[in-house]
Amino acid sequence: MSVLAWIALGLFVLVLLAVFWLIGAYNRLVTLRNRFKNAWAQIDVQLKRRYDLIPNLVETARGYLKHERGTLEAVIAARNAAVQASGRVGANPADPEAMKALVAAEGTLAGTLGRLFALAEAYPDLKANQTMAQLMEELTSTENKIAFARQAYNDAVMVYNTQRESFPTNIVAGMFNFGPAELFQVEKPEERAAPRVSFS
Numbered sequence: 001m002s003v004l005a006w007i008a009l010g011l012f013v014l015v016l017l018a019v020f021w022l023i024g025a026y027n028r029l030v031t032l033r034n035r036f037k038n039a040w041a042q043i044d045v046q047l048k049r050r051y052d053l054i055p056n057l058v059e060t061a062r063g064y065l066k067h068e069r070g071t072l073e074a075v076i077a078a079r080n081a082a083v084q085a086s087g088r089v090g091a092n093p094a095d096p097e098a099m100k101a102l103v104a105a106e107g108t109l110a111g112t113l114g115r116l117f118a119l120a121e122a123y124p125d126l127k128a129n130q131t132m133a134q135l136m137e138e139l140t141s142t143e144n145k146i147a148f149a150r151q152a153y154n155d156a157v158m159v160y161n162t163q164r165e166s167f168p169t170n171i172v173a174g175m176f177n178f179g180p181a182e183l184f185q186v187e188k189p190e191e192r193a194a195p196r197v198s199f200s
Contacts, residue, residue, distance in 0.1 A: 025172040032163055033094075036156035036181050040093040043149040043184065047086050050142045054079045054113075057135045061116065064126035068119050075116050078109040099182035107186065150184050157181040 001009075058072050065072060085105040088098040120126050160181050164173040172178075 022172060025169045026176060029160075029164060029169065029173060029176070029178045032156070032160040033178065033181075036153060036160050037093050039149070039153035039156040040089065040184075043146060043153050044086065044090050046142055046146045046149050047082075050139065050146065051079055051083050051086075053135055053139050053142065054109075057132070057139065058116070060129060060132045060135060061120060061126060064123045064129070065119055071112070071115055071119060075109075075112045078105070078112040081105045082109045094179055094181045096180075096182040099184060103184065103186065154183050154185065157183050 054075065058075055062072055082102070082105040085098070085102040089095065089102045092098060120132070126132055163169055164178050164180065
């Protein structure tokens with residue numbers, strides 16, 4: 001074989017290796033993106049469960065908190081805003097604006113639920129209501145599941161973002177528009193804790 005043939009063969013092998021690396025990097029990014037989207041789906045399931053519990057909670061409290069209509073309406077309005085924001089994130093979990101809107105909506109919802117729980121403490125009959133106690137227990141359990149799902153989602157986002165920002169994979173990410181994913185984190189420390197109420 002001539003020197004020219006060896007050079008041509010060497011270039012062909014290098015191009016072939018580069019193509020295989022490109023395919024591998026692309027597929028790895030797709031896999032990681034699908035993992036964080038799946039992790040979001042797990043959060044979404046728990047958020048929907050919580051959103052479904054809240055109207056029952058408000059309806060149960062309504063009979064006892066007749067003079068607190070504004071608080072009950074605020075809880076429902078905050079719940080509806082959170083449902084809408086969650087739907088936007090579900091459509092594209094990588095959208096940073098949708099995630100920021102959800103974090104804000106979740107903060108408002110946590111605040112209004114906190115006010116509802118504080119009011120409920122002042123009504124002995126409501127505290128003794130079995131339906132209310134059961135709903136609170138389910139809500140607390142759901143909040144814990146949301147916290148675990150959020151952690152899994154944020155871990156998946158971190159792995160994806162690290163991979164897409166690392167050289168030389170960042171070249172592939174840029175070529176094929178693999179944008180950054182947004183973490184689902186609470187910005188205000190008081191919103192980090194799940195709403196709590198004690199009916200003891």
